[in-house]
Amino acid sequence: MRDPSDKIAARILLATDDSEEARYATHKAVELAGKLGSELHVIYVGDSALHIGDMGAVALDPQVEEQAQKKLDEESRRLLDEQVRKIEAAGGTVAQSYLRMGGRADSIVRLAEEIDAGMVVMGSRGQGGIRRALMGSVADGVARHAHCPVLVVRGDGPAALFPARIVLAIDGSEEARAATETAQTLAAGTSSEIHVVHAGFTAHLPYTQPYMAENIESFAKQAEKEAREFLEGRVEEIKTKTGLPVHSHLRRGDPSGEIVELAEEVNANLVVIGSRGLGGIRRSLMGGVSDSVVRHAHCPVLVVRDAGAEDGD
Template sequence: MNGTRGVVIGYDGSDHSMQALDWAMDEAELRKLPLVVCHAWQWPYGDGDPAARESLRHAAEHVLWHGADCARASSPGLDVRPDLYEGSTTVRLEELSADAGLLVVGSRGLGAVARAVIGSVAAHAVAHAQCPVIVVRGRGPLPRRPREGPIVAGLADDGKADAVLAFACAEASVRGLPLLAVHAWHQPPVAWGGIAFPALDPMAVRDAADTWLAQALRPWREKQPNVMIEARTTQSPAGEALAAVTDATLVVVGSPHGRFGSVAAAMLRHAPCPVAIVR
């Protein structure tokens, strides 16, 4: 990418990748970055017939140029860079993510558990990409609401809050949207005589959660004074609390490298909108 931290989109011509392309074009325009449209192809039959192999390559070129042309037609001022790769899609997207500012992929809808989709392009990108990943779920054109909802950030006291907030605040700023920061808390139980009891006063736990969230948000309120930030703590499980924000434009969560975090997996199954995974 010539040192330019652009927006990379994995494109295969499907309805799902068209939806992801729509989102990626917005990201590239809003961030004033180039858009890299990547399509990978593989010859699956060993040495095979050279003419047939060349035919498959031409078909791959056609898919790629269709996506690039759609992006240019929809966004005439956008710097669109086609990337045709012979080999694994997951390998190429992981390579491109090393120099990318953002990777966008479509998803046919992840299965009931994260392991059900390990090996899919979206699952591999979420687990292994070296930049933030936005998974655009579902199919067809993105719905255009008369009023866009907030960017929603799921925050945990696990060392990832600043990375999540950096991405979420930037997204809220470029889109001109408010940011809703959600932190889930729970009471750690203790067992006595085979019966579990709350270890702490629930009001004290809630107050501690409120204090932690306020402290986590304080520097970002100063760095991003143009972003309206709302804080919300909840005793509900984090995944349920985030999925309950049905008007969200984007949900942003953190996840460990190399695997799905539990909250990220829940969002990829149930979020009502695209999901950003940040490390």
């Protein structure tokens, strides 16, 4: 087990509601906290009386608003306390619980910063209707803006995370470097194996003669050679640092599809991916790619930002 002072292991923030997806996320957070010796913090974000349902802000009489908000506060507190009891009944220990009202993604991101969380864990979906979902814009918003890695859990994933087969998606970006460091920490702390995938590499064709068949084949071979050298170099670095089994996978084609497919082929327990990557001709592991992997992978996905990245880069 790694020293709990390690940044990732120090403090895990679980964002929960009472949905099925959040229950799966709770199991993963408890397991991870136990494996890494982490403090487990829990946040429940309830509704604001001014934003009940999906119709945006509504105008209420001040007295009616106060009474409605009081009821929402009480119900939210009850649900938070219920989640804490379930965690403790499952053998977990909650260091502290937090109730916030309104602005789910913002509330989760702000609290993660306040407590200096090493990771946020949340379900990919949540309650619909009056209780706004922990899905889509909320999970995406937290993954894009949290200062720390965000583990998004699906309800139909593997029963246990660790020891794991971790699929680590890389390119040459700083975000991928950060994802690599995170995957190394998790693997070392849980005796897991890592499958490193570099997907979607592209040949750089010269502008003056882009359609000459013989040149296209030559450039494609050179691109594959460079991609393989890059991949094997990263694999050797990870082997040296962790001393754990590390496997390399070079895949041509759409990055998100190849990553998801590989995760299924190796029966991965976890995918680790950077939230951004290289732009330009080299395809990036950002935006659409990481979002697509989160939505389609059969297992939990850990989205990692570079700590030095600015929002909107």
